[in-house]
Amino acid sequence: MLAACFAGSGFTQATTRAERDVEAEDLLNFGRFLRYADTPPPRSSFDLCILGQDVLDKSIDELAARETIGNLPVHVRREPDATATKSCAIVFISASESIHIREDLAILAGLDVLTVSDAPNFLDDGGMIQFVHIEKQVRFAVNLNAVNRTHLVLSSELLRVASSVRGKPAAGDLP
Amino acid sequence: MRFWNSQSISDKLMRMTLLVSGTALLLAYISFLVYDLYSLREELIGYLSTQASVVGANSVTALTFDDRLAAQNTLAALHSSPQIRAAVILRSDGSEFARYQRDPSTTFELKNQLSQNEPQHHWTKGRDILLGRRIQSQNTWIGTVYLLAETGDLARRAGRFGLISAGMLLLCFAIAYLATSTIRHLVTDPLTGLARTAQIVTRERDYSVRATIPLRSDELAFLVQSFNEMLEQIQARDRALESSRSELEQRVDERTAELTATNKELEAFSYSVAHDLRGPLQHINNIGFLLQHSASEGLNEEGHMLVDRLLEGSNRMSAIIDDLLNLSRASSHPLHRTTINLSHIAETIAARLQAEKDSRQLRITIAKGAQAFADEGLMQVVLENLLGNAWKYTSKLDSAEIEFGYAEEEAGTVYFVRDNGAGFNPRYADRLFRPFQRLHSQTEFTGTGVGLATAYRIIMRHGGKIWARGGVDQGATFFFTLPYGEG
Numbered sequence: 001m002l003a004a005c006f007a008g009s010g011f012t013q014a015t016t017r018a019e020r021d022v023e024a025e026d027l028l029n030f031g032r033f034l035r036y037a038d039t040p041p042p043r044s045s046f047d048l049c050i051l052g053q054d055v056l057d058k059s060i061d062e063l064a065a066r067e068t069i070g071n072l073p074v075h076v077r078r079e080p081d082a083t084a085t086k087s088c089a090i091v092f093i094s095a096s097e098s099i100h101i102r103e104d105l106a107i108l109a110g111l112d113v114l115t116v117s118d119a120p121n122f123l124d125d126g127g128m129i130q131f132v133h134i135e136k137q138v139r140f141a142v143n144l145n146a147v148n149r150t151h152l153v154l155s156s157e158l159l160r161v162a163s164s165v166r167g168k169p170a171a172g173d174l175p
Numbered sequence: 176m177r178f179w180n181s182q183s184i185s186d187k188l189m190r191m192t193l194l195v196s197g198t199a200l201l202l203a204y205i206s207f208l209v210y211d212l213y214s215l216r217e218e219l220i221g222y223l224s225t226q227a228s229v230v231g232a233n234s235v236t237a238l239t240f241d242d243r244l245a246a247q248n249t250l251a252a253l254h255s256s257p258q259i260r261a262a263v264i265l266r267s268d269g270s271e272f273a274r275y276q277r278d279p280s281t282t283f284e285l286k287n288q289l290s291q292n293e294p295q296h297h298w299t300k301g302r303d304i305l306l307g308r309r310i311q312s313q314n315t316w317i318g319t320v321y322l323l324a325e326t327g328d329l330a331r332r333a334g335r336f337g338l339i340s341a342g343m344l345l346l347c348f349a350i351a352y353l354a355t356s357t358i359r360h361l362v363t364d365p366l367t368g369l370a371r372t373a374q375i376v377t378r379e380r381d382y383s384v385r386a387t388i389p390l391r392s393d394e395l396a397f398l399v400q401s402f403n404e405m406l407e408q409i410q411a412r413d414r415a416l417e418s419s420r421s422e423l424e425q426r427v428d429e430r431t432a433e434l435t436a437t438n439k440e441l442e443a444f445s446y447s448v449a450h451d452l453r454g455p456l457q458h459i460n461n462i463g464f465l466l467q468h469s470a471s472e473g474l475n476e477e478g479h480m481l482v483d484r485l486l487e488g489s490n491r492m493s494a495i496i497d498d499l500l501n502l503s504r505a506s507s508h509p510l511h512r513t514t515i516n517l518s519h520i521a522e523t524i525a526a527r528l529q530a531e532k533d534s535r536q537l538r539i540t541i542a543k544g545a546q547a548f549a550d551e552g553l554m555q556v557v558l559e560n561l562l563g564n565a566w567k568y569t570s571k572l573d574s575a576e577i578e579f580g581y582a583e584e585e586a587g588t589v590y591f592v593r594d595n596g597a598g599f600n601p602r603y604a605d606r607l608f609r610p611f612q613r614l615h616s617q618t619e620f621t622g623t624g625v626g627l628a629t630a631y632r633i634i635m636r637h638g639g640k641i642w643a644r645g646g647v648d649q650g651a652t653f654f655f656t657l658p659y660g661e662g
Binding site: 022029033137 | 233235236237239240241242245312313
């Protein structure tokens with residue numbers, strides 16, 4: 001736990017405010033390029049849940065307040081554990097959760113929830129999108145193998161701007 | 176216009192053909208070029224719009240995730256479009272996001288930008304077209320793409336088109352020239368020949384010339400042939416006319432000669448008769464005179480009466496002979512025309528008539544200044560006859576009035592002698608001027624009936640006219656004209 005806190009604080013130190021803003025913005029943008037292979041689950045709001053230490057501060061709330069995704073209002077929920085995030089559209093697992101990440105992902109396995117994290121090795125752990133820092137810029141890497149285990153489909157346009165993509169799009173993906 | 180009018184038909188045809196085909200081709204070239212350039216430009220704008228749309232769509236995620244490299248890669252794909260010289264993607268805040276330049280050494284500055292709420296617009300800058308298009312994502316404008324294309328291809332196309340058109344124009348001119356040459360050979364050459372022949376006919380009155388008939392059977396050949404036939408007919412008619420005219424002239428000459436000879440014979444005969452009668456008549460007169468004066472004692476009353484009647488008869492015969500000689504002279508006397516004063520002649524005659532006083536009151540009025548160009552001696556005879564007649568036929572009036580005058584008419588001067596005497600029946604006016612025709616009996620008014628015939632003959636010889644108007648007991652007026660000149 002201590003290590004996790006340490007690591008989290010370390011990461012917090014490394015991530016500037018501008019970068020946090022970019023990550024917050026990207027999180028919302030992922031929602032825009034997110035589709036469902038079947039009919040989307042019935043929702044009254046597009047819920048963006050945050051697990052672990054909230055490194056995104058209030059910037060994500062400000063952004064979400066004026067955005068809609070798929071004509072749904074965006075709600076930012078901060079949840080204490082993974083079980084509470086099962087109904088979320090996107091779950092951002094903070095790097096502070098790194099030791100619980102495998103457990104959290106196991107809870108969310110098979111659910112149509114897009115998992116995003118800034119934790120290193122997140123993709124190796126079975127996560128879907130991981131923020132990476134390249135040349136002082138926030139980019140993201142995608143693990144399509146994890147995505148393909150759900151009904152989620154990531155737009156090829158999104159994949160075009162990904163710094164790296166693991167796996168191949170499932171057949172029947174939208175272009 | 177004068178230059179145009181002086182051109183031959185073939186030249187006119189040639190010029191017209193060249194003008195019409197040249198104008199038509201030029202207009203067609205301009206309209207096709209304008210249409211082509213317009214449609215090419217529209218096509219280019221449409222192409223740019225599509226490209227901008229594609230680039231925009233492909234740049235959405237790049238803009239969304241601020242991935243400039245991805246946007247650069249998208250723009251780099253424009254390299255396959257040779258018309259597009261440069262492209263720029265701007266973020267929604269107007270800052271530059273990505274750029275592409277075909278030729279990196281040139282700089283491309285974006286001087287025009289879309290105004291607010293404008294999804295797309297294009298600007299033409301010289302030979303370049305700039306097109307701007309908004310990039311939209313989730314109904315939000317997230318950036319703008321600008322594409323700069325050159326229209327040099329259009330200019331090259333217009334040049335090529337112009338070259339082809341110039342070639343076509345030359346070809347058209349050549350065809351028009353050939354066509355005109357053919358038309359000249361077929362139409363204008365026969366027409367020119369026809370015109371030349373017509374000119375010779377008109378100028379030289381030579382109906383023997385013929386136009387060359389073209390070796391075809393079209394309307395022109397028919398026209399030339401008809402023209403030649405017409406000339407032939409005219410020539411034939413001309414010949415016939417000429418021969419009949421010369422025949423007529425010969426006949427007239429013959430008749431004139433015959434008439435002249437007959438007239439001369441007649442005149443010679445009447446002259447010699449009159450002249451030869453004078454001698455015997457003088458004898459009769461002398462014997463009568465002797466009988467009346469020297470041998471009157473041997474005569475009884477009846478004898479006296481017979482001698483008187485004999486003398487009266489011989490006097491009358493002497494007067495007739497005088498008149499006949501006058502008439503003969505009037506016909507044969509050569510005309511010596513000079514400008515004479517008829518008023519003077521009339522005055523002299525009037526003075527003589529005034530001297531022969533009788534019981535009546537006589538007033539003779541002579542208008543002054545009656546000039547004429549005529550033979551003086553013969554005109555004296557005319558006036559003596561006319562005034563003498565007037566004097567004679569007013570002899571039974573108490574107050575006689577005789578007038579000589581003239582009036583300037585449109586056709587010339589009309590002279591007249593008027594009296595208020597016995598006049599004549601207008602029904603027999605045509606007999607007045609015939610020799611020995613008298614409208615009054617010898618007992619009423621003495622006379623030979625030759626005086627007016629003599630006057631008539633003299634006026635006729637002068638080329639003038641003489642006529643009379645009057646009524647029984649209403650006086651008579653004799654008019655005559657004399658042309659001022661030889662004929």
